[in-house]
């Protein structure tokens with residue numbers, strides 16, 4: 001039987017996608033399934049339909065399409081350079097994200113997407129450059145971020161305390177956000193017993209719970225089933241419509257029609 005990625009590659013070439021782009025898209029799809037362990041058929045659906053979605057996302061969107069009006073810049077980064085040892089991962093990167101804007105960071109594996117997000121979140125220091133944030137920041141990591149022996153409710157209480165919520169209020173807010181991600185009963189299960197996708201729901205719920213002005217999301221949908229994945233984008237658009245600035249690191253080029261702005265690392269914006 002032909003490999004899913006071979007069929008996908010042929011489907012993209014048949015649709016006239018340039019070879020270099022096909023290579024990048026296939027590599028990114030492979031990386032996504034490699035990271036999540038999910039088979040490509042369940043992650044992306046059929047290769048022909050996914051090729052259609054990728055082609056649609058690569059086609060310039062209708063400029064008349066309605067977008068929420070943009071407000072002030074809530075996240076501004078300038079001259080961000082980061083080296084690990086002798087390798088320069090980020091060189092002079094600049095970024096503006098406005099209130100009411102969703103920006104995607106894309107690029108090849110290892111180009112520094114997660115590093116840039118951590119620098120914006122204040123978790124990693126750049127070698128040079130500045131980050132200015134207006135308001136509160138929420139950060140959802142690609143993995144980790146939960147505490148093994150705490151229950152979901154205890155996570156909500158911990159994060160809620162940071163914004164002055166009492167325990168009961170924090171639990172209620174957390175459960176409401178979890179419900180929007182199809183997670184009906186977060187309650188008393190310790191994080192170590194949650195599936196990978198449910199841990200990501202916990203991470204995302206904690207990011208939302210702090211009611212941030214700027215949301216930094218590092219491939220937050222790993223392990224989500226299709227319904228939760230769609231709910232995730234509804235949430236992102238609801239945040240945008242409420243004037244939040246949202247940054248999503250993604251491997252999936254078919255998502256790019258869901259965002260307002262794309263920053264491709266390694267190229268100018």
Ligand SMILES: Nc1ncnc2c1ncn2[C@@H]1O[C@H](COP(=O)(O)OP(=O)(O)OP(=O)(O)O)[C@@H](O)[C@H]1O
Pocket residue numbers: 084089107108109110111112113114115116
């Ligand atoms: N703490 C660290 N120490 C040394 N090298 C690091 C560290 N963090 C990241 N790197 C390296 O920096 C490069 C960029 O990593 P980063 O995780 O930011 O890339 P990415 O674009 O998010 O990758 P992916 O698409 O695979 O998630 C990689 O080569 C990685 O190995």
